[in-house]
Amino acid sequence: SQKIEQNSEALNIQEGKTATLTCNYTNYSPAYLQWYRQDPGRGPVFLLLIRENEKEKRKERLKVTFDTTLKQSLFHITASQPADSATYLCALDITSGTYKYIFGTGTRLKVLA
Amino acid sequence: GAGVSQSPSNKVTEKGKDVELRCDPISGHTALYWYRQSLGQGLEFLIYFQGNSAPDKSGLPSDRFSAERTGGSVSTLTIQRTQQEDSAVYLCASSFFTGELFFGEGSRLTVL
Numbered sequence: 001s002q003k004i005e006q007n008s009e010a011l012n013i014q015e016g017k018t019a020t021l022t023c024n025y026t027n028y029s030p031a032y033l034q035w036y037r038q039d040p041g042r043g044p045v046f047l048l049l050i051r052e053n054e055k056e057k058r059k060e061r062l063k064v065t066f067d068t069t070l071k072q073s074l075f076h077i078t079a080s081q082p083a084d085s086a087t088y089l090c091a092l093d094i095t096s097g098t099y100k101y102i103f104g105t106g107t108r109l110k111v112l113a
Numbered sequence: 114g115a116g117v118s119q120s121p122s123n124k125v126t127e128k129g130k131d132v133e134l135r136c137d138p139i140s141g142h143t144a145l146y147w148y149r150q151s152l153g154q155g156l157e158f159l160i161y162f163q164g165n166s167a168p169d170k171s172g173l174p175s176d177r178f179s180a181e182r183t184g185g186s187v188s189t190l191t192i193q194r195t196q197q198e199d200s201a202v203y204l205c206a207s208s209f210f211t212g213e214l215f216f217g218e219g220s221r222l223t224v225l
Contacts, residue, residue: 006155032212043117043204043216044156089155091214099144099212100169105155 004028004104006090012110019080021107023073023090030092032099033066035075038087038106047088048075080111115139119205119217126195127225134190134220138207145188146206146214147180156204162188195224 004025013019023033031052036044050057050066050073057064063076077084087108091101118137126132138145143164148156158172162182173179177195182188192199202221206214 034213036214041218043206043218044214046213046215049213091156093212099163099208100158100161101146101212101214102158103148103156 004090004092004102006088006104007107008105010108010110012112013080015080015082015111015113017080019077019084019109019111021075021088021109023075023104025071025092025104028071028092028094029068030094032093033064033073034091034101035062035064035073036089036091036103038089044089077109082111082113085110117205117207117215117217119203119220121220122218123221123223125223125225128197129194131191131193132195132222134192134203134205134222136188136190136205136207136217138186138188138205139215140186142207142209142215143185144208145182146208147188147190148204148206149201150204150219151201159190159203192222195222197224200224 006023034049035047037047038044048057048059048064050064052068061078065074087106089106090104093099094102120135145162147159150156160180161169177193180190200223202219204216204219206216208214
């Protein structure tokens, strides 16, 4: 079956460390993969978009990798801060290039002071 | 307004009633999405409008659900004969050609 999987368990890390979240998918060939942040009671907020021909994308303390062979994206937050605590969602366009986005289940990150 | 606006923010209804949820996308955005998020769960795709193309309705869970987008702008999601399992937060998003989705704050639906 087709699905997008993220760590269902919450991820707790110490402030200042690098948080690494994974997004795995099967049976899709997306042209785009995105990462979003969602705080409780709020709508998701866009963070980064990476294209299928890009291996890595950076924005400030954030880094995303995209391995189309492994069908996996990794999302890194370096020098993590308690304010980074939130749920992080990956999304991919399941019909390549159509911008029809399906979301993963999300991973809750908690950064401990 | 600068962002995606959804109304109502909260709706409590009785089982069997019909509800309408409204989404005002960002002006000029060609694509509009509806998702559903149950408590502690991820986003479930419902429907996707792109420009003047026929909408992708493949995520609508039953024929009690329908959506329309008038004039390529405002969208209404209608749920007929609501059931308790329809209780969730309904999120609307819009986007332009970059693919980045801008979300509203959602409409929380509670069916008693």
